[in-house]
Structure formats: structure tokens, C-alpha cells
Amino acid sequence: MLRAIYDWVDERLDITPIWRDVADHEVPEHVNPAHHFSAFIYCFGGLTFFVVLIQILSGMFLAMYYVPDIINANESVKYLQDEVAMGAIVRGMHHWGASVAIVMLFLHTMRVFFTGSYKNPRELNWVVGVLIFFVMLGLGLTGYLLPWDNKAYFATKVTIEIVNSVPFIGEYIGLLLQGGDIVGAQTIARFFAIHVFFLPAALLGLLGAHFIIIRRQGISGPL
Amino acid sequence: MSHKHDGKMEQVHYVGDSRVRAKKDKFRTPDYAEFPGNNEAFLPDFLLKEWMVGAVFLVAFMTLVMAHVPAIGEVADPTNSSFLPVPDWYFLFLYQILKYKWASGDFNLVGLLLPGFAFGALLLAPWLDRSNERRVLKRPIASSIMILSLISIIYLTWAAEAEHIEQLESAPPEAPETTDVVAVEDEGYKLYSESACITCHGENLEGKNGPSLLGVGNYRTAEEIDRYIVEGKNGMPAGMFQGTPEQREVLVEWLLKQQQK
Incomplete structure (x- = not known):
């Protein structure tokens, strides 16, 4: 049955080469921890992607309960953490996943740097990777405000003050983030939109580029 | 799917590289046969072992999640003047730079440009380090700048955290309700x-x-x-x-x- 459906689609769309392209690429010995234990340093990139998947999934479930306004935000986080079945686990995954993602991304960046893998011809993929790092930091920054407790509020106030102090463009970016004269109702709505729409869209686009480039160029050779 | 003149169907094969420029010699995907040793296919051979790394990671991660419930504070109160602001731990090093006298107030620009240049250099690393050498010791300038940056980041994070803990400890706890001095005759x-x-x-x-x-x-x-x-x-x-x-x-x-x- 499944085979028949697959054949029916494949006959029309020729999908076999698409997944065979992913499946058949060879993994060289020097990055395979089954052959050399020290090759575990090549796992950090994949683990970062794994954490990103955890973040996307847990975030989608959090969005079912979270209310992005100044009256209900804090209450809704408390509710989903204390009352909702598995809520503490899902919020815990998203909370700790944010830190673990930064750690894994950092380790991956260091692996690529210290193995010199960013050099010709892989310059472009390095740039895309650093942009992914910036987007992830942006996700951490915007997500920090969303529980709307004192820690979140005052950290964001300081952040926007720092942004405002950037010469020439700082005040405009600050206003764009804050959305008004004070850190308040507009700010939480904007941070929420940036956190769940703008930055994830940018992240998915960059990740797609990152993976297409690595498939076209292959992983860098042994040192 | 296309139809021949005799009405029979024939499978179409799209040419995957048709959108890529014809001069492919310039840009050659490395052939793994060039690497000595045991290559294996990504799917299923490699992934069937690699999922174990993921499993070990997931167990460690879920242990962390279940051992430490994330904190949620009281609802934000803009009139609270005694609250000590602190960013998430991975921003502490940026936050700490702006606290030094040489990088704040009149010299605020220093505190902004320093990390700005550092991140800019990270983005442009392939063009700043153009040699063909890949080994750490064969490109001492790039390696030492990175190691120095790492040490600074670790130090600044530690300094910010230590300062924050000290401030928290020195902040007096909530005032007690009874205000009578005990043993005035003492x-x-x-x-x-x-x-x-x-x-x-x-x-x-x-x-x-x-x-x-x-x-x-x-x-x-x-x-x-x-x-x-x-x-x-x-x-x-x-x-x-x-x-x-x-x-x-x-x-x-x-x-x-x-x-x-």
C-alpha cells in the first residue's frame, strides 16, 4: 500500500533523487565518532539543529497557552507552568533549550574555527553560520521579555537603553523595538512578533542555506 | 510524466543541476573516495549509529529540564526601583564591558565598538585569515586572537556574575514588620x-x-x-x-x- 502510494507520487514527481541525494552522501571516516572517538567534536552542529527542533516544537506548544499582553502574560506563564499537564516540562525544555542551543552553537563555531574549516571555498557558509548565531542571540534576547516578570522587564529596559546609546541609528532601532515612549504594552507585542515570526523565519531560511551549501561543498577534509 | 506518440507513459527525469552554471570544473564537490579510510553512507549506515549520540544528549538534556524547574518571578512592576537588572547569562560579557569606567559614560562608544568590531571580525574571519593553513599552530595570529577573545569572554562573564551576586547579597532583605529595638537597656x-x-x-x-x-x-x-x-x-x-x-x-x-x- 505505502509502496504503491510512493510509486504513484514518484512516477509523477520523480521524488527519488531528492531523498537519495540526502541519503547516499558518504560520511568520511574523520568525522565519524564510530571510528575515532575524538570526532565527537563534529557532532555539535547536528546537536545544535536538534536543539533548534526542540525549541520550535516546545515553542509551538507554549504558544497554545501564552498570551502576549501586559495583563495576562505573566499569569499565563504561571498557569501553563503550574496547572497545565506537562507544562513545567515543556516550558523547561524551551527555557533550558535556549541556553543549550547557545552552548552547542558556540562549540560548533569553535570547532569550525579551530579546524580552519571556514577557509576557501567555504567562506559563504561561515558567513551564513555567523548570521545564524546572531539570529539565535536575537531569539534569546526577545524571548527573555516574554514571561513579563521583573527580571524580564528591567533587563529589557537596560537592553533598549544600550541600543539607544548607539550613535546615529540607535534611537531609531530603540523606537522600533520599544514601540512607544516606555517599555510596555507595545514592547511585549513587538518582542513576541519578532520572537515567533520574524526571527524564526530568518532562522529557517539561513538554516536551509547552511545545509544546501554543506551538501554542495561537502564537509572539509581531515587536517 | 510525459506521453509518447503511442500514448504510453514515460517517467520524466528532471536534471537537478540544470539551474547551476555549466562551468562545473571551477567548483568541484570533493569526492570522498579521495579521503582514505572507512566512508559510509549517511542513510541508513551513519544515522543508525549517530542517533545514539542524539539519545545520550536527549537524556542529559531532559535530566536538566526535570531537575531544574525554570523560575518565574512576580509580574513586572515598573515602579519597583530596587530591582537589580540582569540579562541572560550569555549576554553578561557584553553587559559587563559597559560597566567599566573606560567603556561607559563619555566613553560609551568604546563599550559598543569593542564587541561590534569583535563580532564583525568573526563574520569576516575568512577574509581576515586568508592563508591556506588550517592547523591551529600554523596560523598563530588568528588562533591567538580567538583564544584571547575566549579568555576575555569567560573572564567578563565571571566578573559580571560575581558582581551581581555581591550586589544581591548586600541588598538588605525586606523590612520586618515589628520595628521595636530588642534589649534597649542592654x-x-x-x-x-x-x-x-x-x-x-x-x-x-x-x-x-x-x-x-x-x-x-x-x-x-x-x-x-x-x-x-x-x-x-x-x-x-x-x-x-x-x-x-x-x-x-x-x-x-x-x-x-x-x-x-
Whole structure:
């Protein structure tokens, strides 16, 4: 049955080469921890992607309960953490996943740097990777405000003050983030939109580029 | 799917590379046959082993999640003036730079440009380090700049965290409801009121220039109080109490009795 459906689609769309392209690429010995234990340093990139998947999934479930306004935000986080079945686990995954993602991304960046893998011809993929790092930091920054407790509020106030102090463009970016004269109702709505729409869209686009480039160029050779 | 003249269907094969420019020699995907050793296919051979790395990671991650429930504070109160702002830990190093005198106030630009240049250099690393050498020791400039940056980041994060903990500890806890001084007739209160203590901490321990000492016996030990009296703390200079060590002991004992709730 499944085979028949697959054949029916494949006959029309020729999908076999698409997944065979992913499946058949060879993994060289020097990055395979089954052959050399020290090759575990090549796992950090994949683990970062794994954490990103955890973040996307847990975030989608959090969005079912979270209310992005100044009256209900804090209450809704408390509710989903204390009352909702598995809520503490899902919020815990998203909370700790944010830190673990930064750690894994950092380790991956260091692996690529210290193995010199960013050099010709892989310059472009390095740039895309650093942009992914910036987007992830942006996700951490915007997500920090969303529980709307004192820690979140005052950290964001300081952040926007720092942004405002950037010469020439700082005040405009600050206003764009804050959305008004004070850190308040507009700010939480904007941070929420940036956190769940703008930055994830940018992240998915960059990740797609990152993976297409690595498939076209292959992983860098042994040192 | 396309139809031939005889009406039979034939499978179409899209040419995957048709959108890529024809000169492919310039841009050659490395052939893994060139690498010596045991290559294996990504799916299923490699992934069937690799999922174990993911499983070990997931177990560790879920252990962390279940052992530490994330904190949620009270609803944000913009009028709260005593709250100490602190960013998430991975921003602490950026936050700490802006606290130094040479990178804040009039020199704010230094605190912004320094990390700005560092991240800019990270983005442009392939064009700043153009040699063909890949090994760490064969490109000492790039490696040492990165190692120095790492050490700075670790130091700044640690310094920010240490400073924050210190500030949290020195912030007085919530004021107790009862404000009566315990054992006013005590020898300790006499020593307290005759020395410089009373000018800053107040006649009824309510605090003036210095913090209130009401309830100090609840959260400080005798050793701590003694050390603060001798060495000073934050705004309080050392040696403000001029009495003998025996008198200081009496004073500390009396302060420990201040356990107002």
C-alpha cells in the first residue's frame, strides 16, 4: 500500500533523487565518532539543529497557552507552568533549550574555527553560520521579555537603553523595538512578533542555506 | 510524466543541476573516495549509529529540564526601583564591558565598538585569515586572537556574575514588620549609641545613610557582623567602631538579638 502510494507520487514527481541525494552522501571516516572517538567534536552542529527542533516544537506548544499582553502574560506563564499537564516540562525544555542551543552553537563555531574549516571555498557558509548565531542571540534576547516578570522587564529596559546609546541609528532601532515612549504594552507585542515570526523565519531560511551549501561543498577534509 | 506518440507513459527525469552554471570544473564537490579510510553512507549506515549520540544528549538534556524547574518571578512592576537588572547569562560579557569606567559614560562608544568590531571580525574571519593553513599552530595570529577573545569572554562573564551576586547579597532583605529595638537597656545598645554606628544606622536601627539593621540577627552570623564592623562593607569604611575587642563582642551579641520579624 505505502509502496504503491510512493510509486504513484514518484512516477509523477520523480521524488527519488531528492531523498537519495540526502541519503547516499558518504560520511568520511574523520568525522565519524564510530571510528575515532575524538570526532565527537563534529557532532555539535547536528546537536545544535536538534536543539533548534526542540525549541520550535516546545515553542509551538507554549504558544497554545501564552498570551502576549501586559495583563495576562505573566499569569499565563504561571498557569501553563503550574496547572497545565506537562507544562513545567515543556516550558523547561524551551527555557533550558535556549541556553543549550547557545552552548552547542558556540562549540560548533569553535570547532569550525579551530579546524580552519571556514577557509576557501567555504567562506559563504561561515558567513551564513555567523548570521545564524546572531539570529539565535536575537531569539534569546526577545524571548527573555516574554514571561513579563521583573527580571524580564528591567533587563529589557537596560537592553533598549544600550541600543539607544548607539550613535546615529540607535534611537531609531530603540523606537522600533520599544514601540512607544516606555517599555510596555507595545514592547511585549513587538518582542513576541519578532520572537515567533520574524526571527524564526530568518532562522529557517539561513538554516536551509547552511545545509544546501554543506551538501554542495561537502564537509572539509581531515587536517 | 510525459506521453509518447503511442500514448504510453514515460517517467520524466528532471536534471537537478540544470539551474547551476555549466562551468562545473571551477567548483568541484570533493569526492570522498579521495579521503582514505572507512566512508559510509549517511542513510541508513551513519544515522543508525549517530542517533545514539542524539539519545545520550536527549537524556542529559531532559535530566536538566526535570531537575531544574525554570523560575518565574512576580509580574513586572515598573515602579519597583530596587530591582537589580540582569540579562541572560550569555549576554553578561557584553553587559559587563559597559560597566567599566573606560567603556561607559563619555566613553560609551568604546563599550559598543569593542564587541561590534569583535563580532564583525568573526563574520569576516575568512577574509581576515586568508592563508591556506588550517592547523591551529600554523596560523598563530588568528588562533591567538580567538583564544584571547575566549579568555576575555569567560573572564567578563565571571566578573559580571560575581558582581551581581555581591550586589544581591548586600541588598538588605525586606523590612520586618515589628520595628521595636530588642534589649534597649542592654550594654550593647549603649555601645551602639555612643559610637559612630548610630549616625548612619539610626537611633532605632531604622537606617539613615546606611541600611536598616532591624532583623539583622535573622540573616547574619556573628562572624559576618564582626567582619563588617572591622573591615567595613560597601559604603561603610573600616574601623568605625572604636571600642575594645571585648566591647565589640558585646555589640555583636546585642546585634544578633535583633531578630524582628
